[in-house]
Amino acid sequence: DANADGKLDIADPIFTLLHLFAGGGAPLCEEAADADDSGRIELTDAVYLLAVLFTGGAVPPHPSLACGRDRTADGLACRAYPPCW
Numbered sequence: 293d294a295n296a297d298g299k300l301d302i303a304d305p306i307f308t309l310l311h312l313f314a315g316g317g318a319p320l321c322e323e324a325a326d327a328d329d330s331g332r333i334e335l336t337d338a339v340y341l342l343a344v345l346f347t348g349g350a351v352p353p354h355p356s357l358a359c360g361r362d363r364t365a366d367g368l369a370c371r372a373y374p375p376c377w
Contacts, residue, residue, distance in 0.1 A: 305342050309338050322370055
């Protein structure tokens, strides 16, 4: 849920792409924008979300879509999904 609106839809990979390549705003919660849980926000996060939306790929791990803590230690800010605050 890169745009922190509480749902996974086409707006999330678009938000990530705009952030990365077109000067779009930063995600409120970097952890939630890291859809593939690689520890970085990058093109693969948008691709991962597109695969989930259009080919039935695996749903992103927490905290991308649900309340929960990220179990992967990384340097991204926001250790919990925004609507859970």
